[in-house]
Amino acid sequence: MSTDTRTEIMLAARATVQAHGYNALSFRELAKEVGIKSASVHYHFPTKGDLAAALASQYTDEAAAFFDALRESTQDHAQRMATYTAVFRRALENNNRMCLCGILAAEYDDLPAPVRVEVDRFIAVNTRWLVEVLAERQPRLKAKAVEAQALAVLAAIEGAQLIARGREDLKAFDQIIAAYSAAGLFG
């Protein structure tokens, strides 16, 4: 049994946005990939904003589930952080793509409000997870400081992805992450 049209649209759209961003997403191109007409895409997602919001929402849900499982699977701090950064590495491995919400953040001013809400939620989900993991490691640190460090870790990883994708190989990403780790940014 083949996946339904709505799912096919979302899969194709997600790949495009992770590679080229929101503005580069075309309903006509998308329709061609899925084998329907662009007007039919609008039946499933009335506007481009609706589609992007659905993508970001799904993406954030998946990330939240994975991160929760990761926290349960091991207590080892270095292992947790290594797996966390590996998630962002995987996007680059997959045809030089970026974190969906990272690339959407770059277009923040162009995004319809519902998409912004989901991008904000992705950041919140990541920050919350990092706060818990970092606080466990550094129990003496003030809540404010942990919060700042968590946001800094996410920002640094997104930045590493941004800079690394313009390069030939994944080594740039690995080197940058190693530099963060060496500096002690990951707690």
Place this chain on the structure above:
Amino acid sequence: MSTDTRTEIMLAARATVQAHGYNALSFRELAKEVGIKSASVHYHFPTKGDLAAALASQYTDEAAAFFDALRESTQDHAQRMATYTAVFRRALENNNRMCLCGILAAEYDDLPAPVRVEVDRFIAVNTRWLVEVLAERQPRLKAKAVEAQALAVLAAIEGAQLIARGREDLKAFDQIIAAYSAAGLFG
């Protein structure tokens, strides 16, 4: 005497790209702002890629000149780094804009080759400056490690800008930069 048309086009285009990115730049909108027709914009810049490449080239030249002057103006490492990060803060202060090459990096896969070249050059100019400044502070560090740290600093700052622009105030940027500094990322 008023600035010439070419300069006016570049000024308007730069503001738009720093706020909305390459894909959101419209020759017709641009023409309206400058008071000419879109076909006339093509007279000055044959393609959108030509315009973006000119913008990025100018931007990188200005950055290179500023950074060179900064290195001459003070030997104090903390002062140098504070002024360096302040440059990226200023973009956010200016109507929530981003570093021109940072936002272009997010659209890297969509960029015409000549634009990519200029984005790469911006990264190279920044990395070179950071390598010199960081090496002066940490003379015992291996060249490879300094190179990685320099790229990490740039990536981290670009990431901070990316994350911070979705928030209400500049405090997020400042907090992230403070967290980098506290971790020792800036040497």
Place this chain on the structure above:
DNA sequence: ACCTGAACACCGTTCAAGT
């Protein structure tokens, strides 16, 4: 319930034509 063709106002780009 799902899809379509046709229309609308947009877009970058080209080009012959104007001054």
Place this chain on the structure above:
DNA sequence: ACCTGAACACCGTTCAAGT
């Protein structure tokens, strides 16, 4: 040297019409 109108193939969106 600099600008323009008109054309081309694109775009998101809407809507009446089909099954």
